[in-house]
Amino acid sequence: MTAAEAAAAQANENIIEVKDLTVSFGDFKAVDGISFDVKKGEIFGFLGANGAGKTTTIRTLCGILNPARGSVRVDGRDVSSSTAVLKPLIGYMSQKFTLYRDLSIAENMAFAGSLYDMPPARAKARAAELFDFIKLRAPQDTVAGDLPGGVRQMVALCAALLHDPVLIFLDEPTAGAAPRTREDFWALIRALAARGKTIFVTTHYMDEAQYCAHIALMDRGRIIALASPRELKKTYNAQNLDEVFIKALGARGAEDER
Amino acid sequence: MSVFLRRVRLIALKEYKHILRDPFTLAVALLLPLLFVLFFGFIIDLDYKHIPLVVRDNDQSPLSRRFLRQLSAAGYFDLAPAHGMLAAQAALRRNDTAGVLVIKKDFGKNIMKGDFTAPARAQLLLDGSDNTKAAMAQAYMTGALLKINADFTRLYHADAAAANPDALVRTRFLFNPELNSRWFIVPALNTVIIGFLAIVLTALTVAREWENGSMELLLSTPVRAAEIVLGKLIPYFTLTLFDVLAVFVLSLYVFGIPFLGSFVLFTFACCVYITGALALGLVISVITRNQQAAIQFAFAAGLLPSFIFSGFIFPVENMPLFFRIFTGLFPQRWFLSLSRSMFLSEASFAALAGPMAGIIIFAGVMVFAAVKKLKTDVEP
Numbered sequence: 138m139t140a141a142e143a144a145a146a147q148a149n150e151n152i153i154e155v156k157d158l159t160v161s162f163g164d165f166k167a168v169d170g171i172s173f174d175v176k177k178g179e180i181f182g183f184l185g186a187n188g189a190g191k192t193t194t195i196r197t198l199c200g201i202l203n204p205a206r207g208s209v210r211v212d213g214r215d216v217s218s219s220t221a222v223l224k225p226l227i228g229y230m231s232q233k234f235t236l237y238r239d240l241s242i243a244e245n246m247a248f249a250g251s252l253y254d255m256p257p258a259r260a261k262a263r264a265a266e267l268f269d270f271i272k273l274r275a276p277q278d279t280v281a282g283d284l285p286g287g288v289r290q291m292v293a294l295c296a297a298l299l300h301d302p303v304l305i306f307l308d309e310p311t312a313g314a315a316p317r318t319r320e321d322f323w324a325l326i327r328a329l330a331a332r333g334k335t336i337f338v339t340t341h342y343m344d345e346a347q348y349c350a351h352i353a354l355m356d357r358g359r360i361i362a363l364a365s366p367r368e369l370k371k372t373y374n375a376q377n378l379d380e381v382f383i384k385a386l387g388a389r390g391a392e393d394e395r
Numbered sequence: 396m397s398v399f400l401r402r403v404r405l406i407a408l409k410e411y412k413h414i415l416r417d418p419f420t421l422a423v424a425l426l427l428p429l430l431f432v433l434f435f436g437f438i439i440d441l442d443y444k445h446i447p448l449v450v451r452d453n454d455q456s457p458l459s460r461r462f463l464r465q466l467s468a469a470g471y472f473d474l475a476p477a478h479g480m481l482a483a484q485a486a487l488r489r490n491d492t493a494g495v496l497v498i499k500k501d502f503g504k505n506i507m508k509g510d511f512t513a514p515a516r517a518q519l520l521l522d523g524s525d526n527t528k529a530a531m532a533q534a535y536m537t538g539a540l541l542k543i544n545a546d547f548t549r550l551y552h553a554d555a556a557a558a559n560p561d562a563l564v565r566t567r568f569l570f571n572p573e574l575n576s577r578w579f580i581v582p583a584l585n586t587v588i589i590g591f592l593a594i595v596l597t598a599l600t601v602a603r604e605w606e607n608g609s610m611e612l613l614l615s616t617p618v619r620a621a622e623i624v625l626g627k628l629i630p631y632f633t634l635t636l637f638d639v640l641a642v643f644v645l646s647l648y649v650f651g652i653p654f655l656g657s658f659v660l661f662t663f664a665c666c667v668y669i670t671g672a673l674a675l676g677l678v679i680s681v682i683t684r685n686q687q688a689a690i691q692f693a694f695a696a697g698l699l700p701s702f703i704f705s706g707f708i709f710p711v712e713n714m715p716l717f718f719r720i721f722t723g724l725f726p727q728r729w730f731l732s733l734s735r736s737m738f739l740s741e742a743s744f745a746a747l748a749g750p751m752a753g754i755i756i757f758a759g760v761m762v763f764a765a766v767k768k769l770k771t772d773v774e775p
Contacts, residue, residue, distance in 0.1 A: 142621040221617065229615040233608025240409070251405040252616040254398060336623040 152177045152335045153198065154303055157208035160193050167193040167359035170207070175337060175351070178376040180330050182349030183339040184382065191339040192232060195306050197231050198337070211304065225253060228302030231351050232309040232339075235293040238282030242273075242292055243349040245281055246299060253300035260299060271325060287318035294325065306339040311345065323348055342391065343378040352378075354385050402618050405578055410600065414630055424596055424631075426593075427639040428588045432645050435584055442571035444680075446532050448472045451483045454516075456503030462517075465543045465758035472536035487522060493532050494521035499746020521712040537682040570723070581652045583707050585642050585665070589672055590701035593635045597676030598674045598683075600627050601769075605684035620769035622675060624762065631673050646738075656737030664737075666752060668730040670760030672697075677765040700725035707731060729753030 153175035160168040168190040175181045181190045196202040197209055200220035209216045211223050234246045243256070243264075250260025271291045281289055294310060311319040317343070327348060330336050338349070346352045347366055354362040354369075362369060362385045366378060373384045414421055452459050467474050475492070477483035483495045502516040519536055538676045601623075604610040642741035643649060643661075646652045654661075676693060683689040702708055704718075711719060722728045729750035736747060 196611070201614045224615065224617045227615060229612060231608045231611050231615075234612050237409070237413070237609065238607075240412060243430055244412065248405065248409050252402075252613070252618050254401070254617070 138139065138160055138235045152175055152212055153181075153337070154210040155194075155198075156208045158194070158197065158209055160190075160197055160202055161205045166358050167206075168197070171201045171353075171355075171358075171360045173360060173363055175335060177335055178324065178330065179350035180348055182352040183337065183355060184341065184343070184346055184347045184352055185339075185355030185380075186341060187222045188357075190358040191355055192308055195229070195308050195337070195339065195354075199306060200224065217315075225300065226303050227299040228300065228305040230294055230305075230307050230310055232312060235289045236281035236284075236288055236296065240281065241278045242275065242284075243277040245292070246296055249296040249299050263299055263301070264295065267298060268292075270328070271295065271321070273285050275297040287314050287321075290314060290318070291321065291325075294322070298329070301336050302334075309339055309341070311340060311342065319345070326371055339378065341350065343382060346378050354382060356386060356389055359389075361389050375388075399619075401621060402622040403625045403629070404448070406623055407629040413600075420596070420599075424592065424634045425637070427592060428642055429645070429725055431588055432581075432584050432642045433649070435580065443474045445712065446471060446494075446528070446535070447492045448474055448496055448532075449477045449483050449486045449493055450474050450498070451477045451480055451725040452498045453500050454498045454502040458503035458506055462502075462543060462547075465546065466539050467682055468550065469535070469539040469542070471539060471632065475658070487681075490522070492522070493528060494519055496520075538709070541578070545699040559578065559773050572623075581646050581650050582735050583731050584637055586668075586705055586734055587701045587707055587728050588642060589635055589665075589669055590705065590727040590730070591633065591638060592638065592670055592696035593672035594679070595693045596631050596634070597627065597673045598679045598689040599686055600631075600678075601680035601706040602684055602686045602689040603675055605680075606686055608621045610684075621766045623769060624765045628670065628673050628679060628762075631676075634671055635669045636666065639669065652738055654738050655741045660747065661734075661737045664733050664747075664754065667751075667754045667758050671726045671754055671761050674758060674761030674765050678761055678768060681765055681768045702726045703729055705731040723753065726754045726757040729757075 139315070146293065147239055151174040152180065153173075155174070156172050158171050159166060171194070172191075183194065185191050193202065197204055198211060198216065198218050200223060203217055212226060214223060216223060236242075237248070240248070246259060246264040247257060250264070255263075271294075273288070273292065274294075275284060275288060281292070286293065290310065294307070297307075299306065310326075311322050314322065321343060326336055326338065338345075340346065351363065351365055352369065353360045362372075362381070364372065369378065369381045373381045375381045375384060413425075449461060452463065463474060466472060474496075475486075477486060477495070480497070483497070486492045496519050497515060498517045505516050515616055519533075523529045531611055563681075588652065602615065647654055675696060679692045679696060680689050683692055700722075704722040704725045705711075706722070707727075709733075711722050711728060714722065733747055733750045733754070738749075
């Protein structure tokens with residue numbers, strides 16, 4: 138196998154390749170020289186406290202932010218130069234926005250579909266399929282603002298999945314949700330991964346990280362640990378991921394003091 | 396339908412839904428201009444029907460009293476007698492009166508003789524510090540005098556041709572001799588209303604989407620900046636175009652302002668002006684990304700140029716050179732001059748070309764800037 142072939146095989150296997158990524162806002166480095174790869178079809182967890190740089194990384198991967206330094210490749214292509222090709226492949230559910238609250242469920246879904254130039258009939262059929270999957274009981278003409286938070290988040294996820302993206306970014310999808318809803322959510326996420334979708338998910342719930350194939354721990358713009366949950370527990374000699382996180386942070390703090 | 400147009404349409408349709416489901420915005424957009432123009436129009440009307448005027452009648456003849464009675468009956472002036480010239484002057488200085496009307500001693504005698512060649516037999520001294528008010532007072536006085544003159548010439552068989560209002564009462568402006576006396580408020584109202592309202596309306600839209608995070612989501616989809624900008628402009632364009640036409644109809648039929656120019660050209664100018672103002676709102680929205688900051692910016696960017704830099708209150712031609720050039724940056728100035736020319740004169744297209752170019756350039760630059768700013772590189 139030549140070097141070029143090996144690189145191509147790698148590119149095939151990795152849907153995301155990030156090398157030495159730095160994103161700055163003025164003098165502040167929100168993301169500071171991080172590198173990681175995400176394999177096709179895996180659930181990749183991004184963990185860290187608020188302000189660690191998780192959302193900034195996602196935005197850069199979606200092509201909404203331009204990196205100050207480093208390279209970001211999605212599906213073998215450079216994100217900043219081929220955004221138009223990549224956008225249809227990506228589904229993004231942002232932390233802040235769920236649905237337009239003054240529009241009904243059906244209107245929200247129709248709008249989401251039309252953003253990706255889906256024929257209305259196909260968008261409708263696909264929405265019905267997704268709603269079936271999440272067992273949505275609310276009528277389609279319910280105004281999104283009237284839905285309970287957890288349900289709205291589920292519907293928002295459906296909106297992000299409507300155009301059948303291969304790579305799905307979920308930014309804190311379960312933040313503030315009831316434990317029951319979080320379980321439902323993760324059931325859906327795992328079902329998607331089983332169907333071959335790649336899921337890139339950020340969270341600050343350590344128990345959720347168990348479901349990820351790989352997790353990256355982020356702190357103040359840097360990745361301080363990156364491995365499978367099992368490997369991490371072994372490396373840090375910890376019982377659970379909370380402990381891993383505390384120990385990893387402690388190590389970083391000691392490093393800062395030195 | 397091309398992909399571009401389809402996406403513009405879907406953004407626009409969504410925005411229409413937002414507007415229709417937000418009764419407050421809709422009410423502001425549709426009712427505010429009407430209220431504004433009615434308030435403005437009627438306040439101007441009411442205020443100037445009862446202009447306080449101090450009268451010093453030095454003649455005290457039946458004729459001078461008849462003159463004052465007729466003047467009072469015309470309804471424009473509230474006459475108050477002054478005891479002595481000193482009292483009259485004091486009232487003027489205290490700002491208690493818009494002016495002083497002085498009737499000379501031989502007022503009645505000269506009219507009886509039918510002598511219109513003698514110097515004016517009455518003098519109107521107007522406070523010119525409020526030029527609009529003074530101009531109105533003069534116009535009303537002229538109107539009232541024409542009627543009284545006709546009456547007097549009929550009674551005393553004087554030479555009607557010589558009996559112009561100036562011969563009876565001579566007017567002098569105090570404090571502001573170069574008086575701009577055109578009736579120009581109502582034709583300018585569209586400039587002010589649109590120059591303000593349109594900016595505020597769109598300033599909120601993109602900021603709202605930034606605030607609830609949906610703008611990020613939009614940008615992660617294949618939709619392009621130009622499609623978002625045009626999609627956002629169209630619904631507000633229709634809304635404001637309705638406003639412009641409503642104000643136009645009010646101006647003509649409620650306030651009786653003549654419209655002498657070309658209606659087609661006027662509509663075209665309105666469309667361009669609206670586009671520029673709406674796009675400026677979008678630029679503000681895209682830059683601030685925050686509804687509160689956007690509204691403050693929009694107020695500053697809308698109010699000051701609309702009222703001050705447009706020539707609405709202070710004539711541009713009287714401004715120092717720097718401001719004459721500076722005001723040229725604002726479309727309000729160009730549209731105001733277009734609007735006044737088109738209402739009050741049958742201006743040729745050539746005469747309108749300059750201001751027209753001004754609003755076209757502004758609209759083009761603003762739409763371009765909004766799109767450019769919204770383009771993919773969207774660092775917060």
